[in-house]
Amino acid sequence: MSFTRLSATTTKAGVRAFSTARAQNYKVAILGAAGGIGQPCSLLMSQDPRVTHLSLFDVVNTPGVAADVSHNNFACKVTGHTGDAELEEALTGCDVVVIPAGVPRKPGMTRDDLFNTNAGIVKNLATGCAKYCPDAALCIISNPVNSTVPIASEVFKKHGVYNPRKIFGVTTLDVVRANKFVGDAKGTDPQKTHVPVIGGHAGITILPILSQVTPKAEFGDAERDALTTRIQNAGTEVVEAKAGTGSATLSMAFAGARFASNVLKGLDGEYNVECSYVQSDVTSAEYFSTPVVLGPRGMECNLGLPEMNDYEKKGLEALLPELKESIKKGVEFANKE
Numbered sequence: 001m002s003f004t005r006l007s008a009t010t011t012k013a014g015v016r017a018f019s020t021a022r023a024q025n026y027k028v029a030i031l032g033a034a035g036g037i038g039q040p041c042s043l044l045m046s047q048d049p050r051v052t053h054l055s056l057f058d059v060v061n062t063p064g065v066a067a068d069v070s071h072n073n074f075a076c077k078v079t080g081h082t083g084d085a086e087l088e089e090a091l092t093g094c095d096v097v098v099i100p101a102g103v104p105r106k107p108g109m110t111r112d113d114l115f116n117t118n119a120g121i122v123k124n125l126a127t128g129c130a131k132y133c134p135d136a137a138l139c140i141i142s143n144p145v146n147s148t149v150p151i152a153s154e155v156f157k158k159h160g161v162y163n164p165r166k167i168f169g170v171t172t173l174d175v176v177r178a179n180k181f182v183g184d185a186k187g188t189d190p191q192k193t194h195v196p197v198i199g200g201h202a203g204i205t206i207l208p209i210l211s212q213v214t215p216k217a218e219f220g221d222a223e224r225d226a227l228t229t230r231i232q233n234a235g236t237e238v239v240e241a242k243a244g245t246g247s248a249t250l251s252m253a254f255a256g257a258r259f260a261s262n263v264l265k266g267l268d269g270e271y272n273v274e275c276s277y278v279q280s281d282v283t284s285a286e287y288f289s290t291p292v293v294l295g296p297r298g299m300e301c302n303l304g305l306p307e308m309n310d311y312e313k314k315g316l317e318a319l320l321p322e323l324k325e326s327i328k329k330g331v332e333f334a335n336k337e
């Protein structure tokens with residue numbers, strides 16, 4: 001059901017101006033809502049005016065998180081759901097499902113070390129999505145993203161409901177970090193600095209395309225190497241700083257909410273562009289992150305590879321074997337009974 005909403009804004013001059021905006025009733029679920037990412041992400045999504053029902057699911061602690069978020073003075077209804085028995089209720093009618101369920105890294109671990117635990121969690125939750133909200137857009141945060149997105153996709157294929165326009169691996173944090181680090185280095189506003197980041201979401205599979213930053217900037221070889229390595233290792237930087245208590249949660253909640261809100265904007269007819277890890281034919285890897293246009297059908301089109309210099313082309317060649325291996329591992333896991 002769609003309706004027209006009147007929204008009020010206050011201009012710098014202090015004049016209240018009214019504008020009409022199209023808005024829909026959107027139900028958004030967060031799976032893993034009681035976790036380090038899930039809680040702040042739930043808070044941020046409750047502030048999105050397009051969200052009229054925020055459904056918070058976890059295996060523990062959702063009543064408390066839902067009660068807490070529901071007291072903020074936003075219009076959206078907030079409900080909490082706990083455990084497999086309540087997954088159907090959590091998912092039915094969802095337009096967007098954000099998935100940060102699963103264990104995070106400790107120092108010394110790679111994202112792939114999380115596979116044994118998180119692959120099964122994502123497979124189970126994706127099965128729920130395929131059954132109860134097959135048309136929803138999935139935003140998958142759980143690591144290793146390079147494998148969990150193929151797992152969810154295979155589950156949807158098995159259920160005969162696969163729509164590659166609507167299964168997204170969230171790589172927005174890599175973009176957020178690249179914009180921040182480059183903005184700080186070049187003295188540009190990080191919010192107005194745009195670095196495409198392509199590939200996947202682990203180590204060298206994260207490939208920032210610094211040659212295409214806007215506003216345009218020049219990098220010496222040493223500066224380019226240092227920035228590329230920092231963007232690729234930024235997750236590890238946080239894991240080490242947190243010293244065994246987890247990985248990035250607040251920056252990830254920010255990035256995840258930005259991505260999910262942009263998916264909602266797209267569904268609502270406001271086309272926009274984000275980098276995301278999606279089923280892809282732009283390289284020899286079956287899943288790959290590039291800038292994509294988000295719109296009413298989910299991914300409207302894939303904008304493909306940005307222009308690259310020789311350094312970045314070498315980075316692309318180097319990342320493909322690792323990325324393809326992670327994809328194969330996810331596909332095989334999903335198809336094993």
Ligand SMILES: NC(=O)C1=CN([C@@H]2O[C@H](COP(=O)(O)OP(=O)(O)OC[C@H]3O[C@@H](n4cnc5c(N)ncnc54)[C@H](O)[C@@H]3O)[C@@H](O)[C@H]2O)C=CC1
Pocket residue numbers: 031032033034035036037038057058059060100101102103104105114118121124125140141142143144145170171172173174201246247248249252
């Ligand atoms: N894509 C990205 O850029 C990033 C991904 N991550 C990943 O996000 C995941 C979550 O990280 P945190 O929130 O820090 O972990 P956390 O341990 O704080 O929270 C995870 C939550 O998932 C819940 N959970 C476990 N099994 C579940 C199931 N079957 N159904 C529903 N919920 C379940 C747990 O109860 C917990 O509340 C990790 O895999 C982490 O590696 C983290 C940062 C960035």
Ligand SMILES: O=C([O-])CC(=O)C(=O)O
Pocket residue numbers: 104105111143173234235236238239247248
């Ligand atoms: O590094 C981790 O394990 C969590 C993550 O994906 C990130 O912060 O980019």
